[in-house]
Structures are given as C-alpha cells and as structure tokens.
Amino acid sequence: MSTVKTTHTLLARYGLNEPPFALSPDPRYLYFTSQHAKALAFTRFTIDDRAGLAVLYGDIGHGKSTLVRRLYDLYRDEESHEVILITNPDETSALQLLKRITDSCELPRRRTKLDQMRELENYLVSRYAEGKNVVLLIDEAQLLQGKQFELIRQLTNFESASAKLVQIVLVGQNNLRNKLRLKRALLSRAAAMMTLDPLTPDETRGLIEYRLRVAGRITPLFEDATITELHKLTKGVPREIVKRCRTALIVAATNNLNLVPPETLQDAGIET
Numbered sequence: 001m002s003t004v005k006t007t008h009t010l011l012a013r014y015g016l017n018e019p020p021f022a023l024s025p026d027p028r029y030l031y032f033t034s035q036h037a038k039a040l041a042f043t044r045f046t047i048d049d050r051a052g053l054a055v056l057y058g059d060i061g062h063g064k065s066t067l068v069r070r071l072y073d074l075y076r077d078e079e080s081h082e083v084i085l086i087t088n089p090d091e092t093s094a095l096q097l098l099k100r101i102t103d104s105c106e107l108p109r110r111r112t113k114l115d116q117m118r119e120l121e122n123y124l125v126s127r128y129a130e131g132k133n134v135v136l137l138i139d140e141a142q143l144l145q146g147k148q149f150e151l152i153r154q155l156t157n158f159e160s161a162s163a164k165l166v167q168i169v170l171v172g173q174n175n176l177r178n179k180l181r182l183k184r185a186l187l188s189r190a191a192a193m194m195t196l197d198p199l200t201p202d203e204t205r206g207l208i209e210y211r212l213r214v215a216g217r218i219t220p221l222f223e224d225a226t227i228t229e230l231h232k233l234t235k236g237v238p239r240e241i242v243k244r245c246r247t248a249l250i251v252a253a254t255n256n257l258n259l260v261p262p263e264t265l266q267d268a269g270i271e272t
C-alpha cells in the first residue's frame with residue numbers, strides 16, 4: 001500500500017481531514033496557552049505602538065517558529081505594515097546581515113556598512129512618511145553574533161520624534177538570553193521580553209484536543225490516562241508532545257483501536 005493511501009486510511013478511520021500532528025510550524029495548529037497568548041499580545045503591542053524591540057525566548061521545540069509564522073501572517077496582508085522575516089541568520093558579519101535586510105526591501109547594495117545603513121535609514125524614513133510600519137522578525141536569533149547585535153541596536157536608534165522607524169522582534173532559544181545579557185545597551189531597549197515555558201498537564205490536553213479539532217475530529221481520541229502519561233514523558237515540551245501523539249496514533253491504527261490508550265506510548269519513542 002502506498003504511503004498516501006495508508007495515511008488516508010488512518011485519517012478516515014479517526015474522522016480526520018488532515019494529519020493533526022505534523023511537525024511543520026503551521027500557525028493554524030498553534031494552540032494558545034496563556035504564555036503563547038501573552039507573547040503574541042506583547043509583541044503586537046510593541047509593533048503597533050512602534051516601541052522598537054521585543055524579545056521572545058523559549059527552549060527547543062516550544063513553539064517559537066510557529067508563533068513567528070503567526071505574526072508574519074498577521075502583518076503580511078496589512079496595507080499599513082511591511083514585514084521582513086529572517087529565519088536563519090547565519091551570516092558571518094554585520095554587513096552581510098544588513099544586506100539580507102536591505103535585499104528584502106529591494107534596496108541597492110552599497111559597499112560599506114555606513115552607506116548601506118544610510119540607504120536603509122532613508123528607506124525607513126520614507127516608509128514612515130507614507131504611514132507604513134516596518135516590522136523585522138528574526139527567528140533563531142541565538143545564531144546572531146558580536147557586531148550583528150550592535151547592528152540591531154543601531155536599527156533601534158532609527159526614530160522619529162515619537163516613534164521607532166522599524167519594529168524588531170528577536171526570537172531565539174534560551175542561549176539568546178545569555179548572549180543578550182552581555183549586550184546591555186541592546187537589552188535595555190527591549191519594550192517587551194517574554195519566555196515560552198513547558199506546558200502544564202491541562203495545556204497538554206488542550207493542545208492535543210485543539211489540534212485534533214483543527215484536523216476535523218470533534219470527540220476525544222486519546223484516553224485520559226494517555227494524556228497524563230504524555231505530559232510526564234514529554235515534560236510538556238510541545239514538539240515532543242506532537243511527535244509522540246503522531247506515533248501513538250499510528251500504533252493505535254495499526255492495532256485497530258478506536259481510542260488511543262497509554263500502551264501505544266511504549267512504542268511511540270521509535271523514530272518515524
């Protein structure tokens with residue numbers, strides 16, 4: 001049987017229209033814990049108030065990229081905003097990073113950092129005059145280094161009498177926190193700083209039920225004991241929850257079960 005057919009059979013068996021536990025950062029599947037909601041709200045305030053800089057920390061697999069995608073989707077279609085998304089800032093110098101930003105704005109390339117900065121500042125001033133709010137989202141910001149943080153700080157200095165010309169959102173794993181501790185001048189500019197923590201047992205249930213609902217299943221599919229066990233096994237880390245749910249569902253389908261019992265988790269650590 002082909003993989004497509006197998007997947008289709010599994011989905012149909014459980015009343016699902018699409019896979020509920022895919023590992024892509026699809027914002028439709030983002031379940032809002034109070035932390036995720038707070039992170040989104042504070043970031044939006046920072047952007048909408050033109051306050052300059054928001055920082056979001058979270059350990060591996062806690063939903064940072066998914067939240068960034070949600071932000072991107074929110075602002076992308078708005079006439080009043082221009083949003084630049086940088087997902088993997090692996091440039092080695094500040095000038096390279098700056099060029100990646102100015103390339104996104106389709107600005108000409110200049111040889112020196114000073115000239116390139118002028119180019120960007122003029123652009124931001126003109127966008128401001130047109131009533132456009134420019135948003136720069138940087139995911140995996142823990143990859144930034146040395147002078148690139150200084151560049152970010154300089155960008156936060158671009159301002160009119162009352163507002164910042166570019167709103168920057170830095171999102172990164174917890175070692176971003178350690179890096180930023182040494183960049184006090186930048187850190188002190190942050191209007192909002194938030195952390196995504198692991199999910200509580202109730203939130204773990206909420207995430208599973210929410211994702212199943214989005215995929216088309218309305219009635220419970222995982223037994224209560226399975227969810228309790230899942231929380232223990234994953235320590236509330238969203239990506240681990242999603243991975244284990246995905247495998248447990250396959251195990252349940254293979255064994256022709258109507259509900260997903262805790263025993264399916266014993267096989268659920270296998271690589272799929």
Ligand SMILES: Nc1ncnc2c1ncn2[C@@H]1O[C@H](COP(=O)(O)OP(=O)(O)OP(=O)(O)O)[C@@H](O)[C@H]1O
Pocket residue numbers: 022023024025026029030031032033036058059060061062063064065066067173207211238239240242
């Ligand atoms: N709040 C949530 N609701 C639903 N699914 C979530 C949530 N948080 C994370 N996930 C799921 O967990 C997986 C990992 O999420 P994501 O890639 O956003 O994490 P991350 O914090 O960016 O990880 P990394 O540090 O490795 O970059 C994805 O499949 C995502 O859909």
Ligand SMILES: [Mg+2]
Pocket residue numbers: 064065066139140
């Ligand atoms: Mg990520």
